[in-house]
Amino acid sequence: xxxxxxxxxxxxxxxxxxxxxxxxxxxxxxxxxxxxxxxxxxxxxxxxxxxxxxxxxxxxxxxxxxxxxxxxxxxxxxxxxxxxxxxxxxxxxxxxxxxxxxxxxxxxxxxxxxxxxxxxxxxxxxxxxxxxxxxxxxxxxxxxxxxxxxxxxxxxxxxxxxxxxxxxxxxxxxxxxxxxxxxxxxxxxxxxxxxxxxxxxxxxxxxxxxxxxxxxxx
Amino acid sequence: xxxxxxxxxxxxxxxxxxxxxxxxxxxxxxxxxxxxxxxxxxxxxxxxxxxxxxxxxxxxxxxxxxxxxxxxxxxxxxxxxxxxxxxxxxxxxxxxxxxxxxxxxxxxxxxxxxxxxxxxxxxxxxxxxxxxxxxxxxxxxxxxxxxxxxxxxxxxxxxxxxxxxxxxxxxxxxxxxxxxxxxxxxxxxxxxxxxxxxxxxxxxxxxxxxxxxxxxxxxxxxxxxxxxxxxxxxxxxxxxxxxxxxxxxxxxxxxxxxxxxxxxxxxxxxxxxxxxxxxxxxxxxxxxxxxxxxxxxxxxxxxxxxxxxxxxxxxxxxxxxxxxxxxxxxxxxxxxxxxxxxxxxxxxxxxxxxxxxxxxxxxxxxxxxxxxxxxxxxxxxxxxxxxxxxxxxxxxxxxxxxxxxxxxxxxxxxxxxxxxxxxxxxxxxxxxxxxxxxxxxxxxxxxxxxxxxxxxxxxxxxxxxxxxxxxxxxxxxxxxxxxxxxxxxxxxxxxxxxxxxxxxxxxxxxxxxxxxxxxxxxxxxxxxxxxxxxxxxxxxxxxxxxxxxxxxxxxxxxxxxxxxxxxxxxxxxxxxxxxxxxxxxxxxxxxxxxxxxxxxxxxxxxxxxxxxxxxxxxxxxxxxxxxxxxxxxxxxxxxxxxxxxxxxxxxxxxxxxxxxxxxxxxxxxxxxxxxxxxxxxxxxxxxxxxxxxxxxxxxxxxxxxxxxxxxxxxxxxxxx
Numbered sequence: 001x002x003x004x005x006x007x008x009x010x011x012x013x014x015x016x017x018x019x020x021x022x023x024x025x026x027x028x029x030x031x032x033x034x035x036x037x038x039x040x041x042x043x044x045x046x047x048x049x050x051x052x053x054x055x056x057x058x059x060x061x062x063x064x065x066x067x068x069x070x071x072x073x074x075x076x077x078x079x080x081x082x083x084x085x086x087x088x089x090x091x092x093x094x095x096x097x098x099x100x101x102x103x104x105x106x107x108x109x110x111x112x113x114x115x116x117x118x119x120x121x122x123x124x125x126x127x128x129x130x131x132x133x134x135x136x137x138x139x140x141x142x143x144x145x146x147x148x149x150x151x152x153x154x155x156x157x158x159x160x161x162x163x164x165x166x167x168x169x170x171x172x173x174x175x176x177x178x179x180x181x182x183x184x185x186x187x188x189x190x191x192x193x194x195x196x197x198x199x200x201x202x203x204x205x206x207x208x209x210x211x212x213x214x215x216x217x218x
Numbered sequence: 219x220x221x222x223x224x225x226x227x228x229x230x231x232x233x234x235x236x237x238x239x240x241x242x243x244x245x246x247x248x249x250x251x252x253x254x255x256x257x258x259x260x261x262x263x264x265x266x267x268x269x270x271x272x273x274x275x276x277x278x279x280x281x282x283x284x285x286x287x288x289x290x291x292x293x294x295x296x297x298x299x300x301x302x303x304x305x306x307x308x309x310x311x312x313x314x315x316x317x318x319x320x321x322x323x324x325x326x327x328x329x330x331x332x333x334x335x336x337x338x339x340x341x342x343x344x345x346x347x348x349x350x351x352x353x354x355x356x357x358x359x360x361x362x363x364x365x366x367x368x369x370x371x372x373x374x375x376x377x378x379x380x381x382x383x384x385x386x387x388x389x390x391x392x393x394x395x396x397x398x399x400x401x402x403x404x405x406x407x408x409x410x411x412x413x414x415x416x417x418x419x420x421x422x423x424x425x426x427x428x429x430x431x432x433x434x435x436x437x438x439x440x441x442x443x444x445x446x447x448x449x450x451x452x453x454x455x456x457x458x459x460x461x462x463x464x465x466x467x468x469x470x471x472x473x474x475x476x477x478x479x480x481x482x483x484x485x486x487x488x489x490x491x492x493x494x495x496x497x498x499x500x501x502x503x504x505x506x507x508x509x510x511x512x513x514x515x516x517x518x519x520x521x522x523x524x525x526x527x528x529x530x531x532x533x534x535x536x537x538x539x540x541x542x543x544x545x546x547x548x549x550x551x552x553x554x555x556x557x558x559x560x561x562x563x564x565x566x567x568x569x570x571x572x573x574x575x576x577x578x579x580x581x582x583x584x585x586x587x588x589x590x591x592x593x594x595x596x597x598x599x600x601x602x603x604x605x606x607x608x609x610x611x612x613x614x615x616x617x618x619x620x621x622x623x624x625x626x627x628x629x630x631x632x633x634x635x636x637x638x639x640x641x642x643x644x645x646x647x648x649x650x651x652x653x654x655x656x657x658x659x660x661x662x663x664x665x666x667x668x669x670x671x672x673x674x675x676x677x678x679x680x681x682x683x684x685x686x687x688x689x690x691x692x693x694x695x696x697x698x699x700x701x702x703x704x705x706x707x708x709x710x711x712x713x714x715x716x717x718x719x720x721x722x723x724x725x726x727x728x729x730x731x732x733x734x735x736x737x738x739x740x741x742x743x744x745x746x747x748x749x750x751x752x753x754x755x756x757x758x759x760x761x762x763x764x765x766x767x768x769x770x771x772x773x774x775x776x777x778x779x780x781x782x783x784x785x786x787x788x789x790x791x792x793x794x795x796x797x798x799x800x801x802x803x804x805x806x807x808x809x810x811x812x813x814x815x816x817x818x819x820x821x822x823x824x825x826x827x828x829x830x831x832x833x834x835x836x837x838x839x840x841x842x843x844x845x846x847x848x849x850x851x852x853x854x855x856x857x858x859x860x861x862x863x864x865x866x867x868x869x870x871x872x873x874x875x876x877x878x879x880x881x882x883x884x885x886x887x888x889x890x891x892x893x894x895x896x897x898x899x900x901x902x903x904x905x906x907x908x909x910x911x912x913x914x915x916x917x918x919x920x921x922x923x924x925x926x927x928x929x930x931x932x933x934x935x936x937x938x
Contacts, residue, residue: 004891004893004894005885005893007894007897008893008894008896008897009893011897011900011901012893012896012897012900015897015900015901015904016900016904019900019904023904079257079259080259083257083259083260083263086263086264086882087293087436087438087882087884088263088264088436088438088880088882088883088884089263089433089882089883089884089885089889090259090262090263090883091263091433091883092262092263092264092265092417092435092881092882092883093262095262097433097883097885097889099262100893101892101893101896104893105896
């Protein structure tokens with residue numbers, strides 16, 4: 001559509017997540033490593049002088065979740081952003097004009113969702129609450145299923161996937177994408193956020209050095 | 219301990235390196251994903267237009283003609299112009315310039331195009347081909363084709379130069395020779411045109427006099443041409459690139475191909491023929507042109523003529539005593555005559571420079587077949603050159619020539635009439651030979667003064683133009699063998715030509731047995747005008763040339779690649795019609811020099827794949843012995859590197875990278891700006907949120923100390 005839409009959609013999708021990165025991850029290089037690599041706890045412990053990890057499990061869950069979320073967001077948005085640079089907008093086959101905007105919001109919500117899933121899943125593993133892990137997997141499947149079903153929703157694209165179920169929307173004024181995909185995803189995201197807050201705040205003030213603990217060495 | 223620590227350090231190091239590689243791999247995949255073609259989002263946005271033909275840029279010594287688009291294509295809001303008043307919206311009234319005009323074929327006239335050319339509100343044009351052809355005729359060629367490259371000039375017949383005497387193509391509007399700075403495409407498929415019109419009606423029509431609202435239907439045309447100004451400039455740039463660059467980026471190519479020629483009596487092509495031998499040259503052109511690139515059906519302007527020529531050659535070869543005739547006959551098919559006589563000027567040049575087996579002095583007379591399919595009440599006009607006829611040695615020879623023709627037409631449904639003796643020659647290859655030497659010759663045509671062809675060098679010069687009609691419900695095989703009236707008419711012309719040639723070559727026998735076969739003419743017309751992929755053509759070509767025959771309408775543009783389909787097909791058809799089948803094996807046929815025989819040097823051997831038996835799937839190939847040769851048809855201007863020459867043709871075609879067209883919707887500027895709003899809100903909110911988060915943590919000092927070191931019992935245990 002042009003540079004305006006390209007930058008607008010990319011900042012909508014990645015802005016909050018990159019903001020989180022900037023304020024809570026970038027200052028601590030160890031968190032950056034976890035963000036990129038997901039799990040490097042053995043290496044970190046090996047590097048530390050006193051054998052104790054400089055980063056808490058909650059921080060690691062949060063950062064790892066954020067990393068996964070950014071990757072998933074990148075995968076889903078890059079295609080769209082490349083096409084957003086062209087002169088055309090979605091709509092010639094009857095799809096909604098707000099496709100780019102909706103996808104950008106969807107990506108933003110998915111990044112948050114991944115972050116919260118990460119925290120919940122780690123918390124479930126640590127405290128051995130299996131229902132938390134099952135809930136994460138279950139909501140993962142539901143959100144993915146929602147995404148694929150909405151893609152098969154009515155559109156006059158002759159080359160698109162054919163023979164799909166048409167989703168009826170309880171709020172007909174809004175486009176199907178909003179109430180049938182974005183809505184539930186936002187709901188899951190909010191619920192997951194609440195549960196992850198129960199699990200413990202992942203934010204850590206800068207500093208927090210590991211004091212020497214002789215018991216750990218020998 | 220130190221070694222252990224080093225080992226642990228190594229593990230961490232390896233873990234980090236692994237993570238880095240993984241990250242790079244993921245980044246590559248992500249970027250790769252973004253650039254894959256045909257992805258579903260792209261399908262939601264764009265509808266590609268596949269059945270289109272562009273207008274490209276051609277250059278000659280002094281000018282550039284054709285069309286040009288911007289580097290990344292030209293976009294514009296579609297507006298359908300079905301009547302002249304619709305143009306006002308595009309030129310003055312419309313509120314969303316620039317516009318991409320979708321024009322009906324009937325309105326594609328010079329006046330309208332000049333109006334569009336002068337406007338800055340046009341970003342491109344798409345012309346929908348008109349079915350049926352426009353009733354008033356349409357020719358984008360010049361009124362005076364190949365002016366300045368024929369024989370008439372200020373030194374030779376100045377009263378005939380520049381079509382002072384008669385405009386040969388009065389319907390010619392010269393559109394193909396104009397220079398446009400926006401892209402122009404031809405929409406060949408009526409279904410695609412309907413899709414575009416539907417999109418226009420859904421989004422671009424003003425409702426009740428109000429301005430049409432966004433989103434609007436738009437079209438983007440990509441046709442960026444690399445060459446500019448003229449041939450001198452583009453060839454200079456190309457030669458600099460070739461000379462100095464490791465990766466040369468040439469910008470244009472000369473139009474070139476091959477001429478096809480064959481002799482009635484075989485000659486040794488590696489040496490020159492005896493200076494006392496006389497040759498009669500029969501000539502036709504085999505190419506045409508139109509406004510759009512590679513759209514050149516050329517039915518009346520080229521195909522009918524060379525098909526008649528091929529039929530006459532076949533008829534002559536069937537005569538038993540032709541090998542004993544005193545004079546030889548050379549059947550010549552010139553390529554590139556549309557572009558200032560590329561083929562014939564090159565042959566004359568080769569003859570003058572002694573690079574051709576036959577010299578100009580060997581030429582006894584010249585017979586050319588110009589446009590012959592639209593004869594009015596069966597009259598065929600005989601054109602001669604008035605200036606050379608003033609010569610006392612040429613005049614009687616011309617009279618003999620005309621007499622032979624008139625004698626041959628007795629009994630055939632062809633009435634030969636001479637045009638006025640003071641009338642000049644129409645545009646013909648014969649004019650290039652006259653430039654070099656005064657030779658007696660005639661040009662046969664179906665028109666007396668201006669062309670009968672109302673679609674000369676246009677996309678409408680198709681089989682319908684020469685009145686080829688087939689009954690309904692025939693299969694392709696039946697259509698191939700059906701003899702149309704056009705075929706019968708052309709066969710009669712071929713009969714007259716063959717008989718006249720026999721007499722001119724010194725034949726003394728009875729000519730009434732010489733007859734051209736209407737069935738062969740009809741099959742050739744079908745193959746060259748409707749579908750090349752038919753059973754007859756399949757049986758006469760070589761085995762490894764499957765890509766030569768196609769199912770779409772054949773086009774006869776010279777192009778820049780060597781050996782276009784037309785040249786090759788003419789070569790194979792001529793070999794089949796005039797050659798003989800010999801009993802050689804495949805090895806002998808493909809390598810005739812291995813079994814030396816003085817006869818073999820005079821002939822050309824071709825291993826053709828033969829016809830398919832109706833019961834089996836395999837073909838029976840055989841060897842054809844013929845005298846068909848190819849010689850280069852490239853303008854001498856490029857051999858001599860005289861790129862600004864006014865003596866020889868200097869036509870070149872620009873190079874390009876990407877030619878395509880697509881339609882889509884464009885959104886208003888307001889919607890694009892609206893997309894920025896959430897981002898700006900987020901930008902304002904984030905610092906607030908995180909400042910609050912920071913202050914919350916500092917209000918819990920007790921947590922700081924306890925959480926200063928985090929022991930992860932599980933992992934610690936594994937290390938100890």
